[in-house]
Structures are given as C-alpha cells and as structure tokens.
Amino acid sequence: MEESLLEILSRYVSPRAAEGLLRRAVEQGRPSRPGDWARLVESVLWPELKRLLPFQEMPPELKAWVRELKGLAALEAGEEEDEEEELPLEAVGLEEADLRARLAQRLARLEGVVGVVVAGEGGREELFPGEPIPLDPFHLLLRRHGYRTFYAVLEENLVAFRALGKGYVGLLARKETNVGRLLNSLRRLVSAAEVEG
Numbered sequence: 001m002e003e004s005l006l007e008i009l010s011r012y013v014s015p016r017a018a019e020g021l022l023r024r025a026v027e028q029g030r031p032s033r034p035g036d037w038a039r040l041v042e043s044v045l046w047p048e049l050k051r052l053l054p055f056q057e058m059p060p061e062l063k064a065w066v067r068e069l070k071g072l073a074a075l076e077a078g079e080e081e082d083e084e085e086e087l088p089l090e091a092v093g094l095e096e097a098d099l100r101a102r103l104a105q106r107l108a109r110l111e112g113v114v115g116v117v118v119a120g121e122g123g124r125e126e127l128f129p130g131e132p133i134p135l136d137p138f139h140l141l142l143r144r145h146g147y148r149t150f151y152a153v154l155e156e157n158l159v160a161f162r163a164l165g166k167g168y169v170g171l172l173a174r175k176e177t178n179v180g181r182l183l184n185s186l187r188r189l190v191s192a193a194e195v196e197g
Contacts, residue, residue, distance in 0.1 A: 001037050001069075001152060008061050009045070012053060021048055035073030038066045068153065072179055091192040094120025094167040101125050107169065110185055112177025114157065120167035128172070135159060135170040149187055151179055158182075165191035 002022065009018035025044040031037045046058055058066070093099040100118040104125040107116045115128040117135050126132045151160040153175065160171045160182045169189060171182055 001031075001034075004153070005037070005041070005045075005065065008059075008065055009049070011061065012049065012059060017052075021045060024048075033073065034069040038069040038073065041066050072153070088188070089190050090188050092164065092169075092189050093192040094118060094164060095122045097123060097125070103169070107171060107185070110171070110173075110182065112173040112182070113171050114174060115172035117170040118167075119170075120165070133172055135161075135172070149183055151183060160186055162186035162189050164189060167191075 006015070006018050006022060009021060012018075013021070022045070025040055025048070031040050041062065046062070049055065049062075057063075092103050094103075100120060100123065104116045104118045104127050107113060107118070108127045115133055116126070117132075118125045119136075148163050149161065151158055157172050157175055158177065158179060160173065160179065162169045169186060171186070173179075173182060
C-alpha cells in the first residue's frame with residue numbers, strides 16, 4: 001500500500017518530498033488495514049498536501065485510492081460480522097508434492113482466485129492460467145515484518161498470503177474479490193509440522 005501511495009504522491013510533489021510526507025504521517029504508527037490507510041490520507045496527508053499545493057479538493061487519483069481502500073475496509077468489516085463463528089483450523093503439509101498439489105487445486109477454486117502458489121522447503125506448486133507471477137518478494141516482505149497473514153492491492157489484482165512454517169501459501173485474485181473471505185480461508189490454514197511439533 002505504501003508503494004502505491006508514494007507513486008500517487010510523486011505525481012504532485014518530488015519523490016523525495018513524497019517520502020518525507022509519508023514518513024511524517026506514519027510517525028504515530030504505521031497503518032495495517034485499508035481503513036487505517038484511508039483515514040491517514042484524509043486526516044494527515046491530504047491537509048498537508050493542500051497546504052503545500054494550490055488544491056481546492058483532493059486530486060482524482062488520491063481520491064480514487066482512498067475510495068478503493070474504504071471499499072476494502074467495508075468488505076472486511078462485513079466479512080468479520082458474517083463469520084463471527086470461528087471456522088475450524090486445517091493442518092496442511094507443504095513438504096510433499098501431492099499434498100501441495102491438492103491444496104493448490106482446492107484454493108484455486110475459491111471465488112475470484114486466478115493464481116495460487118503453495119511453497120514449502122521441499123518444492124512448490126504453482127497454478128496460473130498463463131505465465132506464473134513471481135510472488136516470492138511478497139513472502140519475503142511477510143517474513144521480514146513478522147506477519148502471518150497479509151494482503152496487498154496491485155493495479156489489476158490483489159495478493160493474499162499466509163506464512164506456514166518455512167513456507168507459504170499465496171493467492172492472486174481479481175481486484176473486486178472479497179478480500180475478507182480470502183483472508184478467512186487462509187487464516188484457517190496451519191502448518192502440519194507446527195501442529196505435530
């Protein structure tokens with residue numbers, strides 16, 4: 001989210017100024033959810049941008065970005081209300097090829113999913129309609145920041161991840177997909193190695 005916001009801000013101020021604006025805005029705490037990012041833009045970044053530049057109203061690209069995040073936040077909130085009942089956890093093995101393949105095929109059937117990666121230490125299973133999209137950079141980001149479950153909105157799609165032991169499950173989905181439902185499906189997954197250990 002941070003990168004896409006920086007890209008939008010850089011259309012109006014220099015990249016360095018955009019980085020400075022964002023750094024100051026997140027000093028009180030980095031947002032972790034779409035609604036938090038939307039609030040940060042409206043209450044902190046936009047007033048600062050308006051002070052620096054002769055804008056009467058929020059630029060269209062920034063307004064569209066905020067609207068999109070508010071939509072995602074509403075979906076997440078609705079999903080949390082709909083699914084208050086805890087779904088049972090599912091232990092999955094990522095080290096055997098047939099288990100990875102079965103999990104990937106099942107996840108590929110989730111609504112809106114267009115690509116799946118199931119990766120373990122012993123190998124990976126990828127299901128994409130065309131050329132596979134490299135999702136490892138997102139997994140590295142996930143591990144570096146200590147997240148277990150994570151998602152990001154790209155230009156045309158969204159990606160959702162679940163770290164499982166030393167591996168991960170990654171989903172590529174259409175942008176309009178219900179992200180709350182995807183994350184809920186991923187949160188149910190736990191590493192069989194962790195359960196047994």
